[in-house]
Amino acid sequence: xxxxxxxxxxxxxxxxxxxxxxxxxxxxxxxxxxxxxxxxxxxxxxxxxxxxxxxxxxxxxxxxxxxxxxxxxxxxxxxxxxxxxxxxxxxxxxxxxxxxxxxxxxxxxxxxxxxxxxxxxxxxxxxxxxxxxxxxxxxxxxxxxxxxxxxxxxxxxxxxxxxxxxxxxxxxxxxxxxxxxxxxxxxxxxxxxxxxxxxxxxxxxxxxxxxxxxxxxxxxxxxxxxxxxxxxxxxxxxxxxxxxxxxxxxxxxxxxxxxxxxxxxxxxxxxxxxxxxxxxxxxxxxxxxxxxxxxxxxxxxxxxxxxxxxxxxxxxxxxxxxxxxxxxxxxxxxxxxxxxxxxxxxxxxxxxxxxxxxxxxxxxxxxxxxxxxxxxxxxxxxxxxxxxxxxxxxxxxxxxxxxxxxxxxxxxxxxxxxxxxxxxxxxxxxxxxxxxxxxxxxxxxxxxxxxxxxxxxxxxxxxxxx
Numbered sequence: 001x002x003x004x005x006x007x008x009x010x011x012x013x014x015x016x017x018x019x020x021x022x023x024x025x026x027x028x029x030x031x032x033x034x035x036x037x038x039x040x041x042x043x044x045x046x047x048x049x050x051x052x053x054x055x056x057x058x059x060x061x062x063x064x065x066x067x068x069x070x071x072x073x074x075x076x077x078x079x080x081x082x083x084x085x086x087x088x089x090x091x092x093x094x095x096x097x098x099x100x101x102x103x104x105x106x107x108x109x110x111x112x113x114x115x116x117x118x119x120x121x122x123x124x125x126x127x128x129x130x131x132x133x134x135x136x137x138x139x140x141x142x143x144x145x146x147x148x149x150x151x152x153x154x155x156x157x158x159x160x161x162x163x164x165x166x167x168x169x170x171x172x173x174x175x176x177x178x179x180x181x182x183x184x185x186x187x188x189x190x191x192x193x194x195x196x197x198x199x200x201x202x203x204x205x206x207x208x209x210x211x212x213x214x215x216x217x218x219x220x221x222x223x224x225x226x227x228x229x230x231x232x233x234x235x236x237x238x239x240x241x242x243x244x245x246x247x248x249x250x251x252x253x254x255x256x257x258x259x260x261x262x263x264x265x266x267x268x269x270x271x272x273x274x275x276x277x278x279x280x281x282x283x284x285x286x287x288x289x290x291x292x293x294x295x296x297x298x299x300x301x302x303x304x305x306x307x308x309x310x311x312x313x314x315x316x317x318x319x320x321x322x323x324x325x326x327x328x329x330x331x332x333x334x335x336x337x338x339x340x341x342x343x344x345x346x347x348x349x350x351x352x353x354x355x356x357x358x359x360x361x362x363x364x365x366x367x368x369x370x371x372x373x374x375x376x377x378x379x380x381x382x383x384x385x386x387x388x389x390x391x392x393x394x395x396x397x398x399x400x401x402x403x404x405x406x407x408x409x410x411x412x413x414x415x416x417x418x419x420x421x422x423x424x425x426x427x428x429x430x431x432x433x434x435x436x437x438x439x440x441x442x443x444x445x446x447x448x449x450x451x452x453x454x455x456x457x458x459x460x461x462x463x464x465x466x
Contacts, residue, residue: 015184018187019110021182021183022182022184022185023070023114023115024114025182027084027090029174031086031087033170034084034085035086037141037167037169039140039163039164039170040135040138040139041083041085041086041140042083042140042141042142042143042170043084043130043142043144043162043163044064044083044084044144045064045143045144046063046077046080046081046144047064047144048078049061060229061077061078064143064144064145065363066144066174067144069363070082070090070111070115071111072108072110072272073272074105074271075105075106075108077096077097077105078095079095079123080093080126081093081126081144082115089113089114089115089116090114090115091116091117092116092117092118093120094107094108095120095126096120098121107119127161130161131161134162139163139164141162141163141170142163142166143166143170143171144166146166168377169376169377172372172376172377175368176369176375178368179393179396180397181362181398181399181400181445185400186400186445188271189270189275189361189362189400189445189454190454190457190458192267192268192270192274192275193268193275193277193454193455193457193458194458194461194462195269196267196268196276196458197455197458198224199219199220199221199223199226200279200459201223201462201463202222202224203216203237203264203266204262204264205219208281210255210259211255212239212251212252212253212254212255212256213237213250213252214237214252214253216262216264217237217251220266224268230269231267232267232268232269232274232365233365234249235251235264236248236263236264236265236278237251237264238262238263238264238436239256239259239260240256240259240435241409242263242436243261243263243280243435243436243437244408244409244433244437246354259283260282260283260288260434260435260436261280261281261282261288261435262281262282263278263279263438263439264278264279264280265439266278267365273363274362274364275443276361277441278441279440280295280437280439280440282435290432291432294333294432295440297329297332298406298407299440301325301326301329302442305318305321305357305405306403306444306451307450309395309403309446310395311395311448312395313394314380314393314394315357315370315394315395316380316382316392318395319383319386320383322353322405324349326353327340327341327348330349330407331343334425335424346421346423347421348424350385351413351421351424352413353405353407354388354408355388356386356390357391357404357405358390358391358402358404358441359390360390360399361400361402369393370390370391370393371390371391371393372393373394380392380393396446397448398445398446400443400444400445401444402441402442403441404439404440404441404442405439406440408437408438409432409433409437411433414433441455443455
């Protein structure tokens with residue numbers, strides 16, 4: 001499925017209207033931020049290309065996400081900048097170098113007239129034009145990578161030219177409000193979900209057909225029509241015991257023998273916005289019936305958590321609920337002896353699921369602001385018992401986040417628990433540990449009542465169009 005097909009359900013006029021409204025909302029938010037913190041204007045820098053040590057090559061250029069919120073990142077070259085000034089139309093200083101090594105990016109005319117676009121073939125000319133724009137003696141702020149452009153001591157230079165560099169109070173304000181998405185952002189994330197779902201369906205088919213981790217990875221890329229550099233994050237394609245490594249980073253070229261399970265955590269990206277999807281599979285047949293039943297228990301566990309999401313509760317409370325429910329899953333699967341209450345109190349769930357329930361999602365896979373209690377920068381730290389939880393703040397309408405409970409047979413945690421935890425049913429653990437683990441992850445938008453499940457909806461659309 002092409003990226004164009006991913007948005008075929010929406011008319012161009014609807015997308016244009018959503019983009020215009022999105023830019024108006026952004027402009028209002030940033031102008032309010034300028035006035036609130038007494039800045040005459042705010043600069044957003046795209047950043048600069050980075051190179052590997054002792055090399056003239058480096059990773060793909062990824063612009064400052066705050067600038068990508070205004071402009072599709074495929075249009076943004078290094079050194080580009082946006083200036084936002086209260087009462088005026090924002091100005092994009094777009095670097096469009098004449099370069100016979102690379103194909104030039106098109107001009108993002110879709111953002112006009114909400115944003116004025118000025119193009120510059122040379123970074124030095126762009127910098128000079130920016131300097132002429134800054135009001136003399138006025139207080140400005142600069143949001144972007146430290147040393148975003150030029151030569152020499154760039155951080156000092158940028159601070160002198162563009163004003164206060166990444167002031168903490170302003171960043172906290174922006175991070176907090178970025179969690180609530182616009183209709184345009186929802187559309188982009190639905191398309192990212194469609195792209196990811198297509199890849200997942202092909203990956204499952206490759207797994208069932210006996211493919212290696214590498215085969216499955218390549219099937220995902222082909223079906224989602226993404227290359228490695230298009231992915232929102234590196235695919236996790238883990239068969240058997242590899243699924244017990246939470247961020248397993250390899251793709252084995254040899255076939256697992258015997259094949260038991262697949263955990264695939266892989267997403268799509270559209271206009272800079274990400275989907276983050278995980279599924280777990282096993283093969284059919286009585287040999288794998290026990291693990292298959294465990295997958296069904298985790299599916300039901302996740303569904304219950306999603307049905308519990310409501311505005312006004314904190315995500316930290318939902319995370320605690322996840323552990324309480326997981327204790328019952330462990331009892332139902334005969335992985336622990338005794339009651340769910342006893343298993344929870346003894347910390348059994350932390351042995352089988354050491355990661356957080358989810359995180360904010362958007363322009364970044366782990367989107368910013370998850371630990372902010374308010375726009376003033378007050379913190380909502382994770383509970384001491386669950387320090388890895390990335391999202392703790394109050395759940396609000398129009399937030400988008402992941403719900404990703406898991407259950408894993410992690411050798412180091414099991415080894416540590418063997419002499420300490422008397423409730424674990426070790427014969428069952430030994431039968432299942434070769435499957436590695438299970439994670440089911442969906443991306444949800446909070447509604448006034450319930451949620452919109454981007455992931456399940458995308459799988460349903462993909463199945464209907466198959």
